[in-house]
């Protein structure tokens with residue numbers, strides 16, 4: 349059986365590993381010119397952890413784990429409002445949680461791919477025809493090819509979804525925020541962070557800062573905003589939204605790279621009644637983005653990719669297997685999407701009261717008797733997710 353996977357992010361690469369293990373012949377196409385570097389830092393935990401173990405990549409991923417001392421929420425002047433040891437989050441997830449750069453996950457998944465999985469970079473699909481028992485795709489160079497399965501793993505703005513299921517507006521649920529992230533060098537900011545993950549939250553806005561390597565800082569911003577449009581000038585938009593904040597924020601804004609070096613997107617979820625149609629299936633953010641506020645998108649992308657390999661391992665009826673994949677994964681996704689919507693007001697406080705309640709909660713997490721509360725508040729689940737055939 350032959351599969352084409354569109355998108356070589358975490359979902360696509362995991363699906364490639366899992367399908368190959370299930371005996372499928374796998375080809376991939378990726379719109380970017382090569383493997384993407386950097387990204388942003390994320391907490392890796394939850395259902396993807398078990399998938400990474402099962403696929404034999406967990407040690408390689410752990411090798412890139414970054415050290416975080418404390419998680420601090422600070423006010424507009426940089427004064428700590430609440431703080432807890434990062435270790436407490438790790439404990440709440442039974443030790444199965446670590447911070448890692450998205451780019452490091454993708455690099456490790458890529459290097460685990462068997463040699464016969466070919467990736468064509470710098471291309472995408474222009475047409476998809478679902479026929480009985482197969483799918484015919486056309487790539488940008490006009491080449492038409494037949495596959496037994498097309499996997500759309502091309503992210504929240506999925507083109508496969510657009511070609512097969514319909515326009516993006518039908519499925520994207522904006523949560524009322526935009527986000528931006530970039531890396532920069534600054535000994536001064538590094539000194540102010542002193543090895544901790546600091547989040548400045550003020551009404552309707554948040555700035556997250558962490559020193560990834562010596563003096564190399566990852567910054568990310570979340571701000572309340574409507575619509576789906578990227579501003580014409582992202583640096584200017586960030587300056588307008590965060591310019592009046594104090595502490596090291598002026599340094600952070602000053603160090604922003606040109607627009608091309610800034611990740612920028614709407615904070616949104618994807619809600620679809622069905623993730624498969626004929627011989628096309630969506631996985632990862634393309635099908636069920638939960639948003640950065642839920643904090644498990646990478647994990648669910650990996651869990652989904654692995655589960656797809658499990659249901660398709662020796663499946664005689666591909667359609668039935670895809671249906672089963674959906675039915676089993678959907679409750680987990682709905683749970684995380686709900687958590688994401690719930691988290692928004694705590695991480696980007698809608699009112700000062702939200703910030704206050706969050707700070708009381710975070711400080712209380714330092715009490716050793718409250719790991720259950722911690723797990724609930726941060727939606728840190730140690731549960732795995734697996735599908736036997």
Ligand SMILES: Cc1cc2nc3c(=O)[nH]c(=O)nc-3n(C[C@H](O)[C@H](O)[C@H](O)COP(=O)(O)OP(=O)(O)OC[C@H]3O[C@@H](n4cnc5c(N)ncnc54)[C@H](O)[C@@H]3O)c2cc1C
Nearest residue numbers: 355357358359379390391502503632633643644645646647
């Ligand atoms: C700031 C931030 C913080 C986050 N923090 C966390 C966290 O703490 N924990 C967590 O688990 N998750 C986190 N996430 C979410 C997580 O990063 C995503 O959910 C995850 O990366 C989704 O993976 P994916 O492979 O489905 O999609 P993507 O990462 O979007 O990958 C899609 C791939 O498809 C390619 N592509 C796009 N269009 C096409 C096309 N037309 N043809 C071919 N290829 C195409 C892209 O270039 C890319 O390589 C965070 C996200 C953000 C933005």
